[in-house]
Amino acid sequence: MNMEPSASAKGAHPHSIAYFSMEVGLEPAIPTYAGGLGVLAGDTLRSAADLGVPMVGVTLLHRKGYFTQHLDPRGNQSETPALWAPEEALEPVPTRVTLDIEGRQVRVAAWRYVVRGVSGHTVAVYFLDTALPENSAWDQTLTDHLYGGDDHYRLCQAAVLGLGGVAMLRALGDDTVGVHHMNEGHSALLALALLERQTEGRGLQSATDADMEAVRRKCVFTTHTPVPAGHDQFPVDLVRHVLGAERAAALERMHCYTDGTLNMTYLALRFANYTNGVAMRHGEVSTDMFPHYPINAITNGVHAVTWTAPPFRTLYDRRIPEWRYDNHYLRYAVGIPLHEIQQAHAEAKRELLDEVEKRTGVRLNQAAMTLGFARRATPYKRADLLFYDLDRLRGIARRVGPLQIIYAGKAHPWDEGGKVIIRRIFEAAAALGDAVRVLYLENYDMALARQLCAGVDLWINTPQRPLEASGTSGMKAALNGVPSLSVLDGWWIEGHVEGITGWSIGDGQEPPDDPFGEVTLLYAKLEHVILPLFYGRPSAFAEVQRSAIALNGSFFNTQRMLTQYLRNAYFPTNG
Numbered sequence: 001m002n003m004e005p006s007a008s009a010k011g012a013h014p015h016s017i018a019y020f021s022m023e024v025g026l027e028p029a030i031p032t033y034a035g036g037l038g039v040l041a042g043d044t045l046r047s048a049a050d051l052g053v054p055m056v057g058v059t060l061l062h063r064k065g066y067f068t069q070h071l072d073p074r075g076n077q078s079e080t081p082a083l084w085a086p087e088e089a090l091e092p093v094p095t096r097v098t099l100d101i102e103g104r105q106v107r108v109a110a111w112r113y114v115v116r117g118v119s120g121h122t123v124a125v126y127f128l129d130t131a132l133p134e135n136s137a138w139d140q141t142l143t144d145h146l147y148g149g150d151d152h153y154r155l156c157q158a159a160v161l162g163l164g165g166v167a168m169l170r171a172l173g174d175d176t177v178g179v180h181h182m183n184e185g186h187s188a189l190l191a192l193a194l195l196e197r198q199t200e201g202r203g204l205q206s207a208t209d210a211d212m213e214a215v216r217r218k219c220v221f222t223t224h225t226p227v228p229a230g231h232d233q234f235p236v237d238l239v240r241h242v243l244g245a246e247r248a249a250a251l252e253r254m255h256c257y258t259d260g261t262l263n264m265t266y267l268a269l270r271f272a273n274y275t276n277g278v279a280m281r282h283g284e285v286s287t288d289m290f291p292h293y294p295i296n297a298i299t300n301g302v303h304a305v306t307w308t309a310p311p312f313r314t315l316y317d318r319r320i321p322e323w324r325y326d327n328h329y330l331r332y333a334v335g336i337p338l339h340e341i342q343q344a345h346a347e348a349k350r351e352l353l354d355e356v357e358k359r360t361g362v363r364l365n366q367a368a369m370t371l372g373f374a375r376r377a378t379p380y381k382r383a384d385l386l387f388y389d390l391d392r393l394r395g396i397a398r399r400v401g402p403l404q405i406i407y408a409g410k411a412h413p414w415d416e417g418g419k420v421i422i423r424r425i426f427e428a429a430a431a432l433g434d435a436v437r438v439l440y441l442e443n444y445d446m447a448l449a450r451q452l453c454a455g456v457d458l459w460i461n462t463p464q465r466p467l468e469a470s471g472t473s474g475m476k477a478a479l480n481g482v483p484s485l486s487v488l489d490g491w492w493i494e495g496h497v498e499g500i501t502g503w504s505i506g507d508g509q510e511p512p513d514d515p516f517g518e519v520t521l522l523y524a525k526l527e528h529v530i531l532p533l534f535y536g537r538p539s540a541f542a543e544v545q546r547s548a549i550a551l552n553g554s555f556f557n558t559q560r561m562l563t564q565y566l567r568n569a570y571f572p573t574n575g
């Protein structure tokens, strides 16, 4: 197939898009992501390269990464820096820019990573770096830790990303940037940099509503967090100290403060011409949170080729070779014979069990129903919900067939609640012993996610509604013919067709936090619907696997998602 998408996209859109994100997941060797937000950023940039969209990425270098997770035999997490070698993965760029932070001149360098798309179009990603000898020892640390440090450290990082990113793009000569996409509020200070440029020569204090409007026309904002506490906020005094009196006063005049703090979400909302949540329900929840702003919804996706395991890549290449260029073709997975789906899945499962054995020394049972749960360990995801009633779980395995469960996920170093959940899973694993094998794998990352989402038989998702803005790991599973069993929240409200693409826990009408009620429904569905299908009617189970690919793999991908951003947010065609 010859689509030459880059030529047509360039012709239609003379302006390019600068995509700003505090975290980006490009490859496992670049550990500058913490979870779904960064993986989404990486998948977006990959799809931009595939579609020939003129896009450039901006992020921080994070020399010490997020962190490497260690778990002791009781599930206590400790952390060490995830040191990596930028010079092995990235190309240094000679350009330097200078920022004014706390009255000091901070020099910023950049490294380039080139994402090459399926047709050869490339997208550059710039990693900003302050570890230069001319900077003070403190300033050199500003691009070390993703989500490390205190408010002060994080505001300095936000300044490097937002102000430094805009300055760097300009210094690189990229004056075609017409759209700045803020992927979450961390990069919202870019609006201030654009306002400074808009008022160049006359000073920020002269900024008018018309200047602000001119900046707004260049900004798009995606919010990801459905809880107010999840949004970065900085005390006004700190803002004045870090950014200086003039910028702080300008933010005040632009009504960016609420209750004595600079809320990055409000800053982004004020300056964005288009704002969206990351699934339909999340758009509604965000509208309730920020009633004074119009909030749209574009549901997340995943990069199909990246998240499809080798056995399924081979199968799709043979049966629907167009899928790599155009993910819509995954719809035609409905025509793939069931035994080929089963065979590819068995291979993906074997690869996962090999990896599990390599890491833990435990050989899980290839024939046993294997559940997977992996995501950031934080209380609202309720990773331990499955263990509410261990006797019930033992009984299910005894009556219907063996069950084994694989877990993974990191808790943020300060997230005590998340760490408690990991320990609880270790306790449950010890209590269940051989009745239900439970393993928790260390150091969840993109490489492990690729194997885990593809190799289990059922992907479990138990967030507390409505806190899962979207969720994307279930989409990765779907691409590999792994159905979900999930609470009706985030993307699953859209992707769920009962008994066809997977199963729901409840009908979404239950009280939002009733763990006992929800887990009772979960156990019932496992025992009476899913396990009997898996063990008693394997080809009916394979039909669900196939429909998950055809219905959800073909839609919940970043190719569809980015096309929606182009149409609705970047270059709207509806006036």
Ligand SMILES: *Cc1c(COP(=O)(O)O)cnc(C)c1O
Pocket: 034, 035, 036, 037, 039, 374, 375, 376, 444, 445, 446, 449, 450, 470, 471, 472, 473, 474, 476
């Ligand atoms: C996909 C992915 C996530 C996000 O998973 P959710 O289902 O959105 O929570 C987090 N971490 C890694 C390493 C991933 O690959």
